[in-house]
Amino acid sequence: MNTTVNIDQERLIADFMTLVSIGSHSREEANVAAYIRGAVEELGYSVEEDHAGDIVGGNSGNLIIRVPGNPEWATVLLMAHMDTVAPGHGVRPIRQADRITSDGKTILGADDKVGVAGLLHLLTVLHSTGEEHPPLEVVFTVCEEVGLLGAKALNRSQLKASYGFVFDSGGSLGSIVTQGPAQAKMRAAVHGKAAHAGMAPEKGVSAIEVAGHAIANMRLGRIDDRTTANIGQIKGGFATNIVCDLVELFAEARSLDDDRLRAQQEHMTQMLKDTAKRYGVHADVEWTASYPAFALPADSFLRDIATDALQRMGLTPQFVHSGGGSDANVISSKGIPVLNVAVGYQQIHTLEEWIALDDLIGSARLMLEMIRAASNYERRS
CATH class of the missing domain: 3.30.70.360 (Alpha-Beta Plaits)
Structure with a gap:
């Protein structure tokens, strides 16, 4: 993998373990939302919370973070969800030699706190490097696990994004979901x-x-x-x-x-x-x-951006269809073309759920490379 990207591995691992320790069943995401808000505001960015909580009957809405970028470039949407399935309270993450698991009494919550941790780390890296990038809208949704309700409640008029990436698919890095049922x-x-x-x-x-x-x-x-x-x-x-x-x-x-x-x-x-x-x-x-179903055309420029990013990491892109739904289905139906990117978590929704340390780190690297590839695309456009 490309080692020139700026990844603080130990901080990323620590943040992930903290995030999974915060219970956030669907409609109970307020505590993890507060953690995200604190981390983002520490970087100097503001956090907007929409009214999704009222709509779904939960204690938190979706969080929207707007990160300024080159105003001549299209705005890019980045997404992960805050909620987990049960049993997700009292998670005790255990760091082993090559992976992180729960203690076997709960899920781990890597779905989708790998995505959350990676995006928070991405914001930290971009803030520290000052590198040129597109304007970003980072959205953390609620109630993904109970019917994509947070994404459904998201008001399209609140977003300026022209395209985006959802970081919420399991399996090996390099897998990119371009079609969902x-x-x-x-x-x-x-x-x-x-x-x-x-x-x-x-x-x-x-x-x-x-x-x-x-x-x-x-x-x-x-x-x-x-x-x-x-x-x-x-x-x-x-x-x-x-x-x-x-x-x-x-x-x-x-x-x-x-x-x-x-x-x-x-x-x-x-x-x-x-x-x-x-x-x-x-x-x-x-x-x-x-x-609704979503399908990204075979000639979409998003495939080129993903290919560029993955090849920079020495990975071969695998464009696949999925049997599962994700926020990508809903966001696509709102007129924003997106990919759903694998972030490496395994055996989700079970007590055996785990994430390899290499994949946790690699997923954060991939998010950064996606933004760098998007920047290259915008420069060429």
Whole structure:
């Protein structure tokens, strides 16, 4: 990797370990937001907090930091999210020889505090070097883990950015997500008919049985190379001596292709309704769009910027599509083309989550090289 970039490795590691120690479940990001605010204001930059907290019912809004740069160049957006999944309170990070883990009782929170720590370090480096760079808008969002709610609440009119980078993808450095799926969520109610399970079961229609047959006939899991679907939760029934008359199902479908997503939704809906009809009962099915797909064109200049940055570090860019949603989906839909950049965290959302020290340091280097590559692009434009 390029060793000419200005990385204070020990400070970066210490900042990361402090950040993960601060609990910040979705809608509870205020403490980590306060830490970010203190670090940024110490550099002399102001921090704006929007009204996302009020919109999502949390204790903090999104944070926006504007860093002046060459006024002749386009403004660049940089993003990471502050929230984590549970269990994320009481994290005790453990530094091992080559990685950082939790103590096994909680997640680590590298998703996405690697992104947060790296961006804070980037601001420190740019402040200390005084090097020329584009104007920057650094945004730390809330509630990414519960439906990208912070990014959805972000007002586009507050941003001047022409393009940007989201630092919130797992896996090896060099991986760049240029396409992500749309997601739709389903809530269904299968209505059966109650009866005494011992005295008159034939007078009842079990909603559990109906739902079970419908699910057994659904195409679920990996549908094709662009589409997935999953039944995530089933609720119903009160007692073993009552034929269950109501079952609720909660499910999702995702696809990189809007037509395939619609087809999967229609298939799941039809399985529920047709099965219920055969039993002489009915099913109510409601779908809600969670977030749109995003896709960066193959000839986008953002690919060139990313390639330049990665090659400066001796890394080979791997442009991939993802099965997961991120703030990139929402920001792209607001008219700002973005890439979602891998920052190296592994086994996220589990108690085994970890980040290699080399990748923690490398992700910060990559952020700096992205800005330097963007500067080179602006000079050529």
